[in-house]
Amino acid sequence: GESVGLHLPTLSVQEGDNSIINCAYSNSASDYFIWYKQESGKGPQFIIDIRSNMDKRQGQRVTVLLNKTVKHLSLQIAATQPGDSAVYFCAVTDNTNAGKSTFGDGTTLTVKP
Amino acid sequence: DARVTQTPRHKVTEMGQEVTMRCQPILGHNTVFWYRQTMMQGLELLAYFRNRAPLDDSGMPKDRFSAEMPDATLATLKIQPSEPRDSAVYFCASGLGPGTAQYFGPGTRLTVL
Numbered sequence: 001g002e003s004v005g006l007h008l009p010t011l012s013v014q015e016g017d018n019s020i021i022n023c024a025y026s027n028s029a030s031d032y033f034i035w036y037k038q039e040s041g042k043g044p045q046f047i048i049d050i051r052s053n054m055d056k057r058q059g060q061r062v063t064v065l066l067n068k069t070v071k072h073l074s075l076q077i078a079a080t081q082p083g084d085s086a087v088y089f090c091a092v093t094d095n096t097n098a099g100k101s102t103f104g105d106g107t108t109l110t111v112k113p
Numbered sequence: 114d115a116r117v118t119q120t121p122r123h124k125v126t127e128m129g130q131e132v133t134m135r136c137q138p139i140l141g142h143n144t145v146f147w148y149r150q151t152m153m154q155g156l157e158l159l160a161y162f163r164n165r166a167p168l169d170d171s172g173m174p175k176d177r178f179s180a181e182m183p184d185a186t187l188a189t190l191k192i193q194p195s196e197p198r199d200s201a202v203y204f205c206a207s208g209l210g211p212g213t214a215q216y217f218g219p220g221t222r223l224t225v226l
Contacts, residue, residue, distance in 0.1 A: 091215075095212050103156040106155065
């Protein structure tokens with residue numbers, strides 16, 4: 001089955017700096033990838049997704065990069081703000097497996113003012 | 114603003130009691146997921162449904178857990194009898210099927226004494 005791992009369980013950045021959160025997956029058949037943000041006491045919230053036919057996708061202050069060769073996914077947050085402090089999860093889906101997603105363990109991002 | 118709703122938000126019960134958690138998926142979503150989140154295990158998929166039919170419940174302890182979708186607007190997760198090790202936050206999520214994002218509810222925080 002799929003295994004999903006994050007490179008760092010915690011990340012601390014200065015307000016205004018850029019943040020990069022990384023994720024590695026094992027199943028080369030994975031074809032859909034999502035980043036979620038979870039604030040304390042809330043459910044995971046969709047941030048951005050990318051499909052396997054793309055290698056980069058941009059949203060508002062966020063960019064997701066996908067490297068299928070090394071099975072690596074990253075989330076970049078530009079000009080990180082205190083409100084970005086949360087736990088970030090990557091979710092990896094193999095749509096040949098009935099669309100089940102495997103979640104990584106989460107990276108806790110702390111933004112220092 | 115379409116959201117997944119879950120009730121109750123908090124539940125404290127004694128070991129051996131039955132617990133029922135309810136979820137209202139986003140209108141029009143045909144896929145519903147139940148997850149359990151703990152510090153030790155992270156986010157675990159318990160069961161999921163498509164068009165109200167159970168597709169996979171392999172993550173669920175079968176002897177005490179059951180999940181149903183009586184209709185398209187209601188999903189339930191029952192634990193009978195509950196045990197202290199069931200203490201966790203239970204999330205429901207809904208989506209439009211494979212290759213699409215899942216949208217999470219706020220969760221039910223269950224404490225079994």
